Amino acid sequence: MLTREGYALALTSFLLSALTSTIVIYHPLTLSMFAAAVFSFMYILMASRELRSLKPKDFTFTRTVSNQDPKPGERVAVKVVVVNKAGRDLELVVVDGFEGLTLVEGNVVVEKHVKHGEEAELQYVVEADRRGVYSLGPLVVKVSDDFGLCCKYITLEREARLLVRPRLVEKPRLMDSVRRAQALSISGSGFSVKFGADDVFREITEYEEGQPLKNIEWRRTAREDGQIYVRKYDKLNRLRVVFLIDCTVSNMVGKPSLMDTTISSVASTALALLQKGDAVAVKALGAAEPATFYAYNTVDFEGLNTFLTKLKPGLGFDLKKEVEELSWFDAVFLVGRLSSVDGHELRLVENDVRRRKGVLFTIIPVLSDGSEVMRLLNELEMLRIKKVKKQAEFVSVVRHTELPQYLAYLHRMLRAVP
Amino acid sequence: MMAKALRIAALSPPVAISLMALAEFDFSNYYVVVGMVSLLLISSTERVKWAAVGLVYIPAIYTVGLLLTGQAAPFLGLAAGYILASPLVLTISTYSSRSASGLLSGYFTAYTTSLLIYGVEGKSAQPETLFIHLVRNITSFITQERVNFVPPETPPTNLIASLTALATLALIITMASRRPGLSLKIKPVFLNALIMSVASLTVSTLVAFFLPSMVSLAILTTIVVLAFLTAVSLRGKDA
Numbered sequence: 001m002l003t004r005e006g007y008a009l010a011l012t013s014f015l016l017s018a019l020t021s022t023i024v025i026y027h028p029l030t031l032s033m034f035a036a037a038v039f040s041f042m043y044i045l046m047a048s049r050e051l052r053s054l055k056p057k058d059f060t061f062t063r064t065v066s067n068q069d070p071k072p073g074e075r076v077a078v079k080v081v082v083v084n085k086a087g088r089d090l091e092l093v094v095v096d097g098f099e100g101l102t103l104v105e106g107n108v109v110v111e112k113h114v115k116h117g118e119e120a121e122l123q124y125v126v127e128a129d130r131r132g133v134y135s136l137g138p139l140v141v142k143v144s145d146d147f148g149l150c151c152k153y154i155t156l157e158r159e160a161r162l163l164v165r166p167r168l169v170e171k172p173r174l175m176d177s178v179r180r181a182q183a184l185s186i187s188g189s190g191f192s193v194k195f196g197a198d199d200v201f202r203e204i205t206e207y208e209e210g211q212p213l214k215n216i217e218w219r220r221t222a223r224e225d226g227q228i229y230v231r232k233y234d235k236l237n238r239l240r241v242v243f244l245i246d247c248t249v250s251n252m253v254g255k256p257s258l259m260d261t262t263i264s265s266v267a268s269t270a271l272a273l274l275q276k277g278d279a280v281a282v283k284a285l286g287a288a289e290p291a292t293f294y295a296y297n298t299v300d301f302e303g304l305n306t307f308l309t310k311l312k313p314g315l316g317f318d319l320k321k322e323v324e325e326l327s328w329f330d331a332v333f334l335v336g337r338l339s340s341v342d343g344h345e346l347r348l349v350e351n352d353v354r355r356r357k358g359v360l361f362t363i364i365p366v367l368s369d370g371s372e373v374m375r376l377l378n379e380l381e382m383l384r385i386k387k388v389k390k391q392a393e394f395v396s397v398v399r400h401t402e403l404p405q406y407l408a409y410l411h412r413m414l415r416a417v418p
Numbered sequence: 419m420m421a422k423a424l425r426i427a428a429l430s431p432p433v434a435i436s437l438m439a440l441a442e443f444d445f446s447n448y449y450v451v452v453g454m455v456s457l458l459l460i461s462s463t464e465r466v467k468w469a470a471v472g473l474v475y476i477p478a479i480y481t482v483g484l485l486l487t488g489q490a491a492p493f494l495g496l497a498a499g500y501i502l503a504s505p506l507v508l509t510i511s512t513y514s515s516r517s518a519s520g521l522l523s524g525y526f527t528a529y530t531t532s533l534l535i536y537g538v539e540g541k542s543a544q545p546e547t548l549f550i551h552l553v554r555n556i557t558s559f560i561t562q563e564r565v566n567f568v569p570p571e572t573p574p575t576n577l578i579a580s581l582t583a584l585a586t587l588a589l590i591i592t593m594a595s596r597r598p599g600l601s602l603k604i605k606p607v608f609l610n611a612l613i614m615s616v617a618s619l620t621v622s623t624l625v626a627f628f629l630p631s632m633v634s635l636a637i638l639t640t641i642v643v644l645a646f647l648t649a650v651s652l653r654g655k656d657a
Binding site: 001002005008009010011012013014016017018019020021022023024025026027028029030031032033034035036037038039040041042043044045046047048049050145146147149150 | 431517518519522523526529530533559565566567568572575578579582583585586589590593594605607608610611612614615616618619622623626630633634637638640641644645647648651652
């Protein structure tokens with residue numbers, strides 16, 4: 001194809017040649033313009049024909065990404081190297097693309113005269129401020145003739161996906177505010193599992209922060225100087241936990257959005273649950289592509305995390321129907337703004353969960369008061385929640401920053417219930 | 419250096435025609451010289467440009483003042499100077515053009531303007547009548563009294579045709595080596611296109627010599643065919 005300059009030259013030479021042979025006739029000038037026009041068109045024709053012979057196999061390329069598993073806010077350095085294997089010198093413009101990411105450093109375009117065997121290198125740094133599926137590419141090489149009149153675009157790679165997974169909270173500590181403010185919000189009285197009843201001794205290991213003191217192996221600890229040891233048990237009973245995440249667009253408020261915070265918290269808690277031998281199911285309510293993911297051990301967490309990464313907000317859901325579709329659960333965590341659900345519906349769901357011998361935790365995260373507008377929005381939100389709580393008093397309200405801690409708290413509490 | 423020499427050679431015809439026109443002009447009115455010099459300076463280097471702005475405005479305001487007091491000659495002389503200098507100014511701006519299309523269109527404009535001034539000025543070498551003939555030439559073209567925009571009085575064809583032929587060659591080479599920092603590359607594609615254009619110029623010259631009435635038709639047809647072929651060959655999708 002022609003470049004902008006190529007179009008301009010072709011058009012100019014055509015028009016001037018037409019002008020000098022119709023209304024501005026002076027034979028030396030007319031012939032001069034004609035010769036220039038013939039040269040322009042012939043050159044464009046021949047150069048484009050030569051460029052057309054180039055194929056993607058005339059180049060080799062590598063794209064190196066520094067961070068294979070980036071989290072929101074983390075930087076990803078990308079290095080692209082394109083090597084000319086065409087057997088001749090080329091005027092190259094290498095262009096790499098990205099979708100949804102923010103360019104932090106560097107440039108995604110490089111222009112270079114590349115001899116055979118030489119390379120053109122491109123380096124840039126991008127970041128994503130929220131979790132999701134992003135793409136790098138397409139990687140396109142623009143080859144132009146020596147004078148920049150015509151060019152050919154060759155796509156070396158369509159798109160490479162970049163998963164920005166939710167940031168996990170490592171060892172969430174129980175915040176005092178959570179401990180103090182939140183009452184036990186368990187709905188339902190039936191426990192299908194005798195929690196922690198059937199522990200089977202497995203090994204003695206060094207003590208790590210957060211492990212229960214009742215498991216300390218005092219004899220071994222007394223023998224060793226300054227090192228505390230604990231007994232580890234395998235639990236024969238497996239707790240089956242279901243997370244129902246409200247993925248409707250109403251959860252996209254805040255930065256990071258409530259939905260992202262919820263997903264990060266659920267991912268962290270799910271990992272903790274899986275590490276303790278529990279089974280986890282996550283159901284995306286009202287997502288653009290509603291689905292359920294089941295994880296039975298830590299190996300499945302990778303898939304669960306990818307599933308959570310890909311979640312996109314949708315329009316709405318029928319909570320009662322979604323809960324009825326659940327095949328198993330001992331505990332159900334319902335997390336999100338739940339703006340499309342009223343108290344009556346929550347009460348019905350709670351009854352359903354209880355009937356099936358499960359426990360329901362309903363948690364509505366709210367944004368922190370940042371600005372005056374946010375404070376007003378929060379007041380409105382609290383009025384709505386208050387109305388919901390009139391019919392469903394078991395609903396818990398948690399600041400979105402404290403959600404991971406609160407879920408961890410519920411998880412520990414669930415384990416501690418005799 | 420070579421590139422500069424080629425550019426100068428490419429733009430030599432409008433300069434030559436302008437100088438031929440100036441050689442016959444009556445410079446007894448010094449305001450003509452003032453007008454010419456100030457306009458040429460304004461298109462000169464950056465350093466001189468701002469000084470030349472004063473050189474343009476001061477005489478212009480002064481001559482307008484004289485015009486209001488009933489002395490029209492200085493005003494007309496200054497304006498005539500501007501007009502006479504215009505092909506040279508266009509040539510200078512074309513010389514510094516970076517794109518091939520800009521070079522080509524600048525060359526055409528400078529050439530046409532110099533021809534226009536040569537043709538008009540041939541009738542009257544006085545600033546007072548230059549305007550009248552210039553306006554008459556343009557209106558006669560608009561009112562379709564004449565088909566050709568170029569006035570009937572043209573410079574000696576033998577001299578200008580030879581100069582234009584050489585200039586065309588230089589122009590083509592300059593067009594192809596327009597990228598700053600890139601030296602001229604004689605590659606097969608460039609050489610083939612150059613040979614084709616020289617051949618077409620030869621054929622067209624022969625047609626113009628033996629069948630002058632057919633030149634325009636032949637050129638138009640060839641250009642349309644070439645443009646069509648280019649459009650067809652470029653319609654394919656990229657890989």
